[in-house]
Structures are given as structure tokens and as C-alpha cells.
Amino acid sequence: MTLIKSISGIRGTIGGPQKENLTPIDAVTYAAAYGTWVKEQRNKDNYRVVVGRDARISGEMIQQLVMNTLIGLGIDVIDLGLSTTPTVEVAVDLEHADGGIILTASHNPKQWNALKLLNNKGEFLNAAAGQRVLDIAEAGQISFAEVDALGKVSRNDAYFDxxxxxxxxxxxxxxxxxxxxxxxxxxxxxxxxxxxxxxxxxxxxxxxxxxxxxxxxxxxxxxxxxxxxxxxxxxxxxxxxxxxxxxxxxxxxxxxxxxxxxxxxxxxxxxxxxxxxxxxxxxxxxxxxxxxxxxxxxxxxxxxxxxxxxxxxxxxxxxxxxxxxxxxxxxxxxxxxxxxxxxxxxxxxxxxxxxxxxxxxxxxxxxxxxxGYPSYYMSKKKIELTPDLDVDALLKAMEEAYASEEIKTIDGVKIDFAENWVHLRKSNTEPIIRIYTEAKSQEAADALADRFIAEIKEKSMQ
CATH class of the missing domain: 3.40.120.10 (Alpha-D-Glucose-1,6-Bisphosphate, subunit A, domain 3)
Structure with missing residues (x-):
């Protein structure tokens, strides 16, 4: 169905053609690129990466592919098995590891999975590091370890506790x-x-x-x-x-x-x-x-x-x-x-x-x-993207249409009105435009979202 490559990780649906979905080959490719990046960070004899997964059906398969790829790079793996994203993050820090990978597609349905990548602090990679992993994967020039230098796997089931x-x-x-x-x-x-x-x-x-x-x-x-x-x-x-x-x-x-x-x-x-x-x-x-x-x-x-x-x-x-x-x-x-x-x-x-x-x-x-808290109501809607849709041009058109309002463009287009706001942005994890609105009632928030969906669709046909 789709493979989304971004600085925040690699996310896709299981099955289908290579490079279009999260296939075993793609899992190996990006695990190898990440492992290579880990080894670039510090020149030392031994590297360790923590790996854990959520319970989705494809998790065990993807985890075995990822761990064995890291082993092939000469990186030791701390296998948490079934885990949570924050538990892996905590484990990276407590283990003084060189990084971590969580195999999860978060809130996406069961056909999805992903490699979420962490640095040696147990934090997600920044833009520069994430781009470097993508560049390594694209170049495809990855050097694996010789037989006496292969990594090892150690299981640790204590990290929930x-x-x-x-x-x-x-x-x-x-x-x-x-x-x-x-x-x-x-x-x-x-x-x-x-x-x-x-x-x-x-x-x-x-x-x-x-x-x-x-x-x-x-x-x-x-x-x-x-x-x-x-x-x-x-x-x-x-x-x-x-x-x-x-x-x-x-x-x-x-x-x-x-x-x-x-x-x-x-x-x-x-x-x-x-x-x-x-x-x-x-x-x-x-x-x-x-x-x-x-x-x-x-x-x-x-x-x-x-x-x-x-x-x-x-x-x-x-x-x-x-x-x-x-x-x-x-x-x-x-x-x-x-x-x-x-x-x-x-x-x-x-x-x-x-x-x-x-x-x-x-x-x-x-x-x-x-x-006891202020009452605001949000609407969270989305527009499915098609290959011919120029998202950047659409967002620019919306920015220009509301130039008289308070606008922020550090991430898509956010338009602040006196009583409400709307935020339009392209998703990093799904092929959609997200439309978030907030107002003093649910009806007003939904109506504002529907209004902007209609305006975006109208501009996309111009």
C-alpha cells in the first residue's frame, strides 16, 4: 500500500512490492542504514542497541530481521521483546546504549509497522541525523562485519519493572x-x-x-x-x-x-x-x-x-x-x-x-x-492525498487567502482567529493533510474544519 520514509523513521504496510511497502528487504535496508549511522557517531570497539516492539502481528518477524541485521553489522542487541516506546527510551538511557529501535506503527491499523529510531540518549533522531540515515539507505554502500566480529543478542525481560x-x-x-x-x-x-x-x-x-x-x-x-x-x-x-x-x-x-x-x-x-x-x-x-x-x-x-x-x-x-x-x-x-x-x-x-x-x-x-479547566473543543479531520496534489502550493494559497490574520508557518499553516484557530499541515506519518481546529464549542470546531476542507478542495481544482 505505502512506504513512508521520513526523518522520524520508516513506516509502511506489510506485504507487497519492495520500496512501496514495508517488506523484509526494506526492514533490512533501513536497519542497516541506522546501524551504520550508530557506528559513525563514535569510534569504539563495541556498540549496543536496544530493540523492542509492540504486539502487532508483524512485530516478531520485523524484529528478527532488524536484530539480525544489526548483528551482521557487529552491533550487540539488547532484546526487550514485547515493550513500549517509552520503556525502550528509558532502557537506552539506563543501559548507556548507543541507540534504540522501537518496532511500532503507533496508532496505525494492524497492517502497518515501522522502525522508530533513537539516539544514545533514548530520544528520537533530530532532522540532521534522520536525514543521514535516509541518505545511507539510498546510497546502499553498507559494510558488514566479518565473522569473528558479529554482534550478539542478550534478552532482558526486566524493563517493564x-x-x-x-x-x-x-x-x-x-x-x-x-x-x-x-x-x-x-x-x-x-x-x-x-x-x-x-x-x-x-x-x-x-x-x-x-x-x-x-x-x-x-x-x-x-x-x-x-x-x-x-x-x-x-x-x-x-x-x-x-x-x-x-x-x-x-x-x-x-x-x-x-x-x-x-x-x-x-x-x-x-x-x-x-x-x-x-x-x-x-x-x-x-x-x-x-x-x-x-x-x-x-x-x-x-x-x-x-x-x-x-x-x-x-x-x-x-x-x-x-x-x-x-x-x-x-x-x-x-x-x-x-x-x-x-x-x-x-x-x-x-x-x-x-x-x-x-x-x-x-x-x-x-x-x-x-x-475546572477552560473549555475548548477540537476537531481533527484529514484529506487523503493523491499523487497529483501539490500540497505546498495549496498551503501557500491558504496562507495568502488569510494574510490579514495571525499566521504561523513553521509547520504547515496555522491561522489564529480571535475565538478559534485552524492548523493545516501535511502528515509525517500518513499520506494525508491534517486539519486541526479549536473553538468554544464542538459544533463551531467541526464547522470550521469542514469550511477549510471545502476551501482546500476548491483550490485544488483551480
Whole structure:
């Protein structure tokens, strides 16, 4: 179906022709290019790379291809097996490894998989490093190790526990208060590795987990993107179990959303807002999110007398902006929490622990907590791309059409109106144009998105 090569990794559908899909040959090609890049970074005798995967059906096949390619380059592999994106990131740091690869296509359906690439800090590659990997793959001049210099694989199954231990040791994770509160929480693990990691974390915090779709077999029971329209079963289960709230994560556990005790969405955008509110109460500092995230984070940050800044979309851009501003909390409005006290990566597990600490602190319900934040409503829509569509020209035309408004063009085109905003950008991970809008009501946000979709389609036919 498609193969998307970008600085953030290699993503594609399984099966089909080489170079058009994520075939075994493509997996080997880009694993070899990444391994070559790793060896370019430092001149030393031994290199180590951490590899883990989500539970999607193709994961074991792709992991074996990737690990054996790294071995062929003379790189030792630390095999985490079934893991999460943030767990691999934590492992790279704790192991003092030279890099890491997570085999996951995040929220994409089961036919997709991807190689997500990390540097020696357990952070995603920046633009220059990502481009270098692509250039190496394109050149195809890769030198493999001789027989006596082949790498070795060592298995480590301890990292869920080690990751959770790191979280429990954080100053702002109030384990005692959470245990005292006696929470009961429904967990939708979308039949991936969140079904392993999230219940383990909850049990360590003294929370009673009720498991829903927590069998890590890669058979996603619903669209794995954690949006309201996909979470009917979770909403019903929260009410049926009289739980305090519900948790849903995506297949690689770097996106986090909640359902309140009434079976209503807390709002994926408000995951970061609530966690940031808690962190800022205890740790004065600034915040960062990307340009497609809710204004609510800005409002909460300013309430605490601190500064908010917006980055281009993409975790690596958020992380860089956080480092530049020394932000104490940040992330993305899609439910991605980045808490630098643990590591610079989106991490649902630390997000859950901080949210539970906040809830225990407030001694309130999840619905009451949500009611205390500014009310904004977002619409997230998309336009499928066709080969003949000139996206850059379309975005330029939209920029010119709204030149009298406040416009940012560091990542697509964001148009800020007085009461709402729209952000138009080409996706890095799918062949689509994303249209994000935010307004004071869901109807207004949806109407604004539909208006811009119509305008884009009209301009594409001119």
C-alpha cells in the first residue's frame, strides 16, 4: 500500500512490492542504514542497541530481521521483546546504549509497522541525523562485519519493572496518597503492550485494574487511535464497573486518554493540561506543546504565572523547545506526556502516575477535575492525498487567502482567529493533510474544519 520514509523513521504496510511497502528487504535496508549511522557517531570497539516492539502481528518477524541485521553489522542487541516506546527510551538511557529501535506503527491499523529510531540518549533522531540515515539507505554502500566480529543478542525481560520503578521513585508521584485513595480503573490496552504495562503500573500503585482488551496478540479490537468514536466499549465498562475512570493507550503506549466516571471522554487534549496543572503546582516552570494542541495548556500555564510556547508538530521538535526553554512539563495534545524528570519522551505510564497523584491530591472526581479547566473543543479531520496534489502550493494559497490574520508557518499553516484557530499541515506519518481546529464549542470546531476542507478542495481544482 505505502512506504513512508521520513526523518522520524520508516513506516509502511506489510506485504507487497519492495520500496512501496514495508517488506523484509526494506526492514533490512533501513536497519542497516541506522546501524551504520550508530557506528559513525563514535569510534569504539563495541556498540549496543536496544530493540523492542509492540504486539502487532508483524512485530516478531520485523524484529528478527532488524536484530539480525544489526548483528551482521557487529552491533550487540539488547532484546526487550514485547515493550513500549517509552520503556525502550528509558532502557537506552539506563543501559548507556548507543541507540534504540522501537518496532511500532503507533496508532496505525494492524497492517502497518515501522522502525522508530533513537539516539544514545533514548530520544528520537533530530532532522540532521534522520536525514543521514535516509541518505545511507539510498546510497546502499553498507559494510558488514566479518565473522569473528558479529554482534550478539542478550534478552532482558526486566524493563517493564525497571521503568515502573523509575516512575515510583519520582518526587511528584505520590504513591502513598494513591494507595490510600483506593482507585478502581478500567484499562483498554487495545490488545497490545499497554495491556501488560499499564496494569503492572496500577498494581504497583495500589490501584485495582479492570482489564479490557489487554491480551497482547496484535488483534486490535477497534481502531487503535484513542479517539472518542473508537472507545464505546471502554465508556460502557467504566459505568458497568462503577470505576473511578478509564484509561486507554495506543499500541506503543506513548498516547494517553481518559474516560471519566460517567463514561464521558475527559478529552485527549486535556491529558497534558491536567498533568501540567499538577506539575506546575509543585514545580514552578514553563510548558511546551505543539502548534496543533489546545489553548487550554497556555491558559493553565499562565494561571500559574509561567510561560507557554508552541513548537512545530513532532516529538523531536517539542523536546528541543522544552530544552531551549527549560520547561518542566510538555508534550503533544494527542495525549503525549513528556516529563523531563524521567526522560525526554512521550510516556503514558508516567502520565498515568502523575494524573493519579493529581486526582488523589484533589480528592475529587475526574469529571469535576475536567470541569475546572477552560473549555475548548477540537476537531481533527484529514484529506487523503493523491499523487497529483501539490500540497505546498495549496498551503501557500491558504496562507495568502488569510494574510490579514495571525499566521504561523513553521509547520504547515496555522491561522489564529480571535475565538478559534485552524492548523493545516501535511502528515509525517500518513499520506494525508491534517486539519486541526479549536473553538468554544464542538459544533463551531467541526464547522470550521469542514469550511477549510471545502476551501482546500476548491483550490485544488483551480
Amino acid at each position: 525497571l521503568h515502573i520503578e523509575e516512575i515510583l521513585n519520582l518526587d511528584l508521584v505520590n504513591v502513598e496518597a494513591i494507595k490510600k485513595a483506593g482507585f478502581k480503573v478500567v484499562v483498554d490496552g487495545v490488545n497490545s503492550t499497554g495491556g501488560i504495562a499499564v496494569p503492572l503500573l496500577l498494581e504497583a500503585l495500589g490501584v485495582q485494574p479492570v482489564k479490557l482488551y489487554c491480551t497482547p496478540n496484535g488483534e486490535f479490537p477497534h481502531n487503535p487511535e484513542p479517539l472518542k468514536e473508537h472507545l464505546t466499549d471502554l465508556m460502557e465498562m467504566v459505568i458497568k464497573e462503577r470505576a473511578d475512570f478509564g484509561i486507554v493507550v495506543d499500541p506503543d503506549v506513548d498516547r494517553l486518554a481518559f474516560v471519566d466516571e460517567k463514561g464521558e471522554m475527559f478529552g485527549e487534549e486535556y491529558t497534558l493540561v491536567a498533568v501540567a496543572d499538577y506539575v506546575l503546582r509543585h514545580t514552578p516552570g514553563d510548558t511546551v506543546s505543539n502548534m496543533s494542541s489546545s489553548r487550554a495548556l497556555r491558559d493553565v500555564t499562565q494561571k500559574h504565572g509561567r510561560n507557554y510556547t508552541a513548537s512545530a508538530v513532532g516529538e523531536v521538535n517539542v523536546v528541543q523547545q522544552m530544552k531551549d526553554t527549560n520547561a518542566v512539563i510538555g508534550g503533544e495534545g494527542n495525549g503525549g506526556i513528556i516529563y523531563p524528570e524521567l526522560h525526554y519522551g512521550r510516556d503514558s505510564l508516567v502520565g498515568i502516575a502523575l494524573f493519579l497523584s493529581h486526582l488523589a491530591d484533589e480528592r475529587t472526581s475526574v469529571s469535576a477535575m475536567r470541569a
